[in-house]
Amino acid sequence: MKTTKLFNIVICSLLLVFILYSVPRPISHQANSSSIAILHNSSEPITIRNESDLVGMDLPGGGTQSNPFYIENLHIQAFNTSALSISEIENYYVVIRNCIFESVTGFQFVLNITHVLNLSIDNCSLRCNQAPAMNVTDCINLEITNSKIDGAGAMFWFCTNLELIKNEIGDLFSSSATYASIKSLALVFSVHMENCTSVRFVDNWIHNTPTHGLFVRYSNSINASGNIIESLASWSFYFSRSHDIAVYENAIYDTDWVPIRFYKSHNCEVINNDIQRSGEWGIYLVEVNQTKVIQNHIANSHFTAIAIENSSNCEILDNTIRDVESNGISIEDSNHQKIVNNSVITTMHNGIHVRYSSEIILSECFVKGSLYDGIVFDMITNGNISDCYIVECLREGIFFYQTNSSVIHKTWSVDNSFSGIRLILSNNISITNNSLCRNDEFGISLSETESSKICYNRIGLNHQRAFDDVGNNQWNCTDFGNLWYAFNGLNDSSTSILGSSKAYDFHAYRWSRTIPNITSISPSHIIKQDLEIFVFELESPNLEWYKIYVDSDETVSRWGPATTIRTTLNLSVGTHNITIWVINAFGETNSVSQIITIHPAETNINEEVIVSIILISSGIIQLVASSILVLEVKKMKE
Numbered sequence: 190m191k192t193t194k195l196f197n198i199v200i201c202s203l204l205l206v207f208i209l210y211s212v213p214r215p216i217s218h219q220a221n222s223s224s225i226a227i228l229h230n231s232s233e234p235i236t237i238r239n240e241s242d243l244v245g246m247d248l249p250g251g252g253t254q255s256n257p258f259y260i261e262n263l264h265i266q267a268f269n270t271s272a273l274s275i276s277e278i279e280n281y282y283v284v285i286r287n288c289i290f291e292s293v294t295g296f297q298f299v300l301n302i303t304h305v306l307n308l309s310i311d312n313c314s315l316r317c318n319q320a321p322a323m324n325v326t327d328c329i330n331l332e333i334t335n336s337k338i339d340g341a342g343a344m345f346w347f348c349t350n351l352e353l354i355k356n357e358i359g360d361l362f363s364s365s366a367t368y369a370s371i372k373s374l375a376l377v378f379s380v381h382m383e384n385c386t387s388v389r390f391v392d393n394w395i396h397n398t399p400t401h402g403l404f405v406r407y408s409n410s411i412n413a414s415g416n417i418i419e420s421l422a423s424w425s426f427y428f429s430r431s432h433d434i435a436v437y438e439n440a441i442y443d444t445d446w447v448p449i450r451f452y453k454s455h456n457c458e459v460i461n462n463d464i465q466r467s468g469e470w471g472i473y474l475v476e477v478n479q480t481k482v483i484q485n486h487i488a489n490s491h492f493t494a495i496a497i498e499n500s501s502n503c504e505i506l507d508n509t510i511r512d513v514e515s516n517g518i519s520i521e522d523s524n525h526q527k528i529v530n531n532s533v534i535t536t537m538h539n540g541i542h543v544r545y546s547s548e549i550i551l552s553e554c555f556v557k558g559s560l561y562d563g564i565v566f567d568m569i570t571n572g573n574i575s576d577c578y579i580v581e582c583l584r585e586g587i588f589f590y591q592t593n594s595s596v597i598h599k600t601w602s603v604d605n606s607f608s609g610i611r612l613i614l615s616n617n618i619s620i621t622n623n624s625l626c627r628n629d630e631f632g633i634s635l636s637e638t639e640s641s642k643i644c645y646n647r648i649g650l651n652h653q654r655a656f657d658d659v660g661n662n663q664w665n666c667t668d669f670g671n672l673w674y675a676f677n678g679l680n681d682s683s684t685s686i687l688g689s690s691k692a693y694d695f696h697a698y699r700w701s702r703t704i705p706n707i708t709s710i711s712p713s714h715i716i717k718q719d720l721e722i723f724v725f726e727l728e729s730p731n732l733e734w735y736k737i738y739v740d741s742d743e744t745v746s747r748w749g750p751a752t753t754i755r756t757t758l759n760l761s762v763g764t765h766n767i768t769i770w771v772i773n774a775f776g777e778t779n780s781v782s783q784i785i786t787i788h789p790a791e792t793n794i795n796e797e798v799i800v801s802i803i804l805i806s807s808g809i810i811q812l813v814a815s816s817i818l819v820l821e822v823k824k825m826k827e
Contacts, residue, residue, distance in 0.1 A: 271298050275303075277305075286309075286313065300315060339359070342380055343379075357394045358398070380404070416440070444467045464488070491515075563582040569592040574598065604626075617639075624647045631687075645666070659690050673700055767785055
């Protein structure tokens with residue numbers, strides 16, 4: 190009986206112990222978890238001068254990569270000293286997490302880190318009063334994540350493999366009175382880097398600071414992406430004397446100075462950034478080489494949206510610019526610049542302005558509503574404008590001044606308040622295959638311009654056809670001149686050009702009105718491949734604009750110069766209503782719709798159909814459909 194009772198007591202005791210250990214207990218730390226409170230322990234400032242000091246602290250962990258030393262759950266307030274100073278650590282891995290470091294008085298850094306390898310700082314708060322929150326020198330493999338940095342920011346010198354990810358930097362804890370005390374430190378930026386290599390600055394939030402965002406000098410291999418930067422008093426990103434920099438997919442709002450600036454840097458990329466309400470330029474490049482500015486969205490810039498000075502071999506591609514108070518794009522004292530497929534809408538000055546430069550390629554750009562000229566070439570040599578559409582500018586559509594040996598080709602300049610194309614003191618210019626319509630002055634105007642060739646252009650519905658006041662310009666090629674609207678003569682006969690030069694187009698042709706006539710679209714069934722693409726080709730001398738709608742949604746809207754325009758559609762599996770709408774230079778429109786079914790890839794219809802729609806010179810859209818036999822993967826395996 191006693192044995193049974195003793196056994197029951199033992200069992201009950203074990204059960205009680207099990208229950209006690211099973212009940213959830215308070216957790217003192219949990220990185221990146223806002224749902225579990227962290228219990229911070231107050232501590233005096235810590236100084237770790239070398240590895241002996243580190244080992245002597247008896248920290249949790251073993252100092253290895255898989256089991257690092259942990260400095261955690263501390264709240265340190267420092268007076269006239271650093272809260273944490275750590276240096277000369279090469280052979281151990283250290284993690285600092287879930288800590289609060291504060292500098293209450295004095296000009297010392299909150300964290301001072303020198304020559305440390307393999308350090309991680311996670312989920313910490315750095316609060317400063319009169320100095321930068323962090324100073325880091327000569328470190329390798331440093332990671333700072335999920336932390337909050339207040340005050341004049343963080344400084345990094347001679348660091349390699351540095352990562353700052355998902356941090357918040359700005360006016361987080363300090364009062365306005367406290368910030369007044371650090372405003373004199375404006376040259377100490379939110380994040381300052383010099384002589385750093387292999388840096389990832391990703392998904393951070395910088396806001397409400399009296400300083401710059403990320404300032405970098407003498408550094409390379411930097412990735413700055415996915416950051417949100419807003420309400421800064423100065424630059425958001427500034428890279429000086431650096432190379433191999435990628436700045437992409439950042440959101441930058443309400444910057445008093447320049448959101449993105451490069452100076453004396455090379456091999457850089459600025460891609461797909463959203464820039465709104467900048468106090469000066471949107472993107473500003475000075476003395477850079479081999480730099481690309483691609484697919485950025487810039488609106489409400491106080492100065493020029495994209496500006497390049499004293500630079501070479503740059504590309505400005507696929508950017509959208511709207512509502513800026515100066516030029517949309519400005520290039521000055523630069524060579525070998527490529528400006529392609531940019532949209533510039535509503536600028537208070539010129540749409541695109543290039544001056545004192547050479548070897549300029551400008552193509553496929555859309556410029557609308559500039560308060561001055563649409564495109565300006567000022568003292569340019571070897572410039573090429575092609576496949577552009579300039580509309581509704583309050584002065585010239587295209588304006589050349591003292592520009593030589595350049596080309597204007599396959600471009601529309603319509604509905605401008607002055608002339609479609611105007612040249613002053615420019616020589617050896619080729620103006621071919623352009624459409625110049627509905628301008629309030631001349632279609633083409635040449636003043637003090639010589640040795641230029643003007644042919645294969647469509648000129649009509651302007652207040653005056655053309656003007657030439659010097660002579661020695663050729664208004665026709667060997668057997669073809671220009672197409673003139675309301676030309677009463679016979680085709681391939683002569684017509685005079687207004688002006689003192691008494692020039693003639695000796696092979697003039699009538700520009701006839703043709704109403705677009707669209708026939709049909711087919712096929713109605715297509716197999717969905719990995720990337721199903723329809724290719725539409727439209728071509729017409731009179732075509733001004735075309736739009737493609739998929740299920741009533743406008744998918745493509747582009748101008749259509751006198752060339753073949755290729756547009757791709759990636760349609761999902763299912764049934765779609767495809768509509769093509771066109772308008773010609775005389776305002777006449779037409780459209781046609783067709784139901785198209787996209788079948789899944791496993792369907793047993795073994796053909797891929799590429800659809801081409803060709804609008805020929807007579808204004809009739811015809812259909813060309815071709816089928817390509819596609820072997821099934823199953824048969825190939827067999």
